[in-house]
Amino acid sequence: MSEGDSRAFGLRVAELRRQRGMKQEELAATLGRTASWLSQVERGIQPVNRLDVLRLLADGLGVPLQTLRPDTPTPVSAPAESADAPNDLDQARLTISGYPVPDVLLMANAADAAVDVDELRAAVDAVWELTHGSRFAELSSAIGPLIPRLERAARTAPSTDQPTLWLLLSRTYQALSAAFVRQDEPDAAWLAADRSITAAERSGEVLHVFAGVYRLAQAFVRxxxxxxxxxxxxxxxxxxxxxxxxxxxxxEALSVLGSLHLALALVHARAGNRADARREIEHARQVAEKLGVDRNDLNLEFGRTNVDIQAVSIAVELGDAGEAIDIGERINAERLSTERRARLAMDLGRAYAQRRQGGEALAHLLEAEKLAPELIHTHVAARNAIRELILVAGRAASPELKSLAERADAQP
Structure with missing residues (x-):
């Protein structure tokens, strides 16, 4: 959506809202979004390209999708059972809105409620599997009932169980923060990271506080x-x-330290500070050498392989496509999570796109989509690379590239 199109779309949203006699705060609450987000949409600052968000906005305004966005194609057919299936983290966003368990404040005898700690630990482990697999729709559904259970249990369980429960809550918020970052929902990622830090401090597990800070830094970057x-x-x-x-x-301390250096490398790369970005990558590599092997302490997946994957990403950010390809094509990431492997394939696709090597770029982007479709369909950088490939190819764009652009809503 161009800048002019965004302004026209925003004016249409504002007019439809006023016709319904709704204030920005009222419509935003209906959508599970902030009034600030809606204000930016109406002013044309925040484009709305994702079909699921467009549907949500149309439903909130009580109008057909085509009324809101006339150029949206009318769906030919869709399986009835999937029409209302969640496809992003909107449910999770609603779950963390407001105070998590207000009823506990009103319970006269809230303490010492029995909980199944092992069951909750298994549920949190499953949440991290969904996060590492970039399975955001399933994650959103799982988070809905889990976070209130953990918030309540951490406050009402016997004192001997509370440190463990606060740690499980911190780990859950860390997973949610990581997912929000990948779906470009940084305000929600900030909130989840902040809550993870508070819960980690109450658990007494200091390194998880630092892991939460890493998630917080990621949200600030976005x-x-x-x-x-x-x-x-x-x-x-x-x-x-x-x-x-x-x-x-x-x-575990080395894993956290190395991950924080990688976060700093990304910060400097986004600022265009090549020397400092490379310095932080080198610091992270030195920590990885001390660690010796790839590990997944605190779900950070830190080690030599992940440092190389991040080096590819940093090189792409800095426009050093050749360096990114040289490093990336030598990496064996088979033992890492689906998300890490998909991220590597995506960044290699971006690097080849920078080199105008359309065939190689498309192959890597399709590989990333096969591994983690929700990641490739929602990641801003991936969609920009796909859009660029379409523009460069023009009428010669292959059917595979056009189909990918449609799936990722990345048409020029």
Whole structure:
């Protein structure tokens, strides 16, 4: 959607809202979004390209989709059973809106309620499997009942179980923050990361506090608040390095430290600071060498392989496509999660797109889509690369590329 189209669309939304006699705050609440988001839509600052968000907006305004967006194709047919299936994290966003368990405040005898800690631990592990697999629709459905259960249990279970339950809650919010970042919902990612830090502190598991800071830095990057991202990550790095100085570092601490260096590398890359980005990648590589093997401590997937994957991503951010391809084509990521493998394929696709090598770019983007379709269909950088490939190819664009562009809503 061009800037002019975004302005025209925003004016249409505002007019339809006024016709219904709704305030921005009322419509935003109906959509499960913020009034700030809706204001940006109506002013043409925030484009709305995803079909599921367009449907949500049309439903909130009480109009057919084509009334809101006349150029939207009318669906020919769709399986009835899938019409209302969740396809992003809107349900999860609603779940974390507001105070999590207000009823607990009104319970006279809220303490010492029995809980099944093992069952909750298995549920949190399953949430992380969905996150690492970029299976966002399933994640959104699972989060709905799980977070209120954990929030309630952490406050009402016997005191001996509460540290474990606070840690499970922190891990759940960390997973949700990671997913929100990947679906370009950074405001929700910020909230989830902040809650993960608070829960981790109450659990007494200090390294999970630092893991939450890593998630917070990722959210700040997506919000383009690079100064906040750098401050959060750098402060944590200084504290960790001071703590680890002169001691035999625990592998989990090294994983957190290395991940924070990778976060700083991304911050500097987004700021166009090539020297500092490369320096942070080198710091992360040194930490990975101390660690020795690829690990998944605190669901950070830190190790030599992930440092190389991040080096590919940083090179693409800096426009060094040749370097990204040289590093990326040598990586064996078979032992990492689906999300990490899909991310590598996506970034290689972006690198080849920068080199105007359309065939190689399409092959890698299709591989990423096969691994994690929801990631490739919602990631801003991936959709931009697909759109660029379409523009470069023009009338010669292959049917495979056109189909990918339609699936990712990435047509020029």
């Amino acid at each position: 919000l383009k608040h690079l100064d906040q991202a750098e401050h959060a990550a750098a402060t944590a790095v200084v504290a960790l390095r001071r703590h680890l100085s002169g001691t035999t570092a625990h592998p």
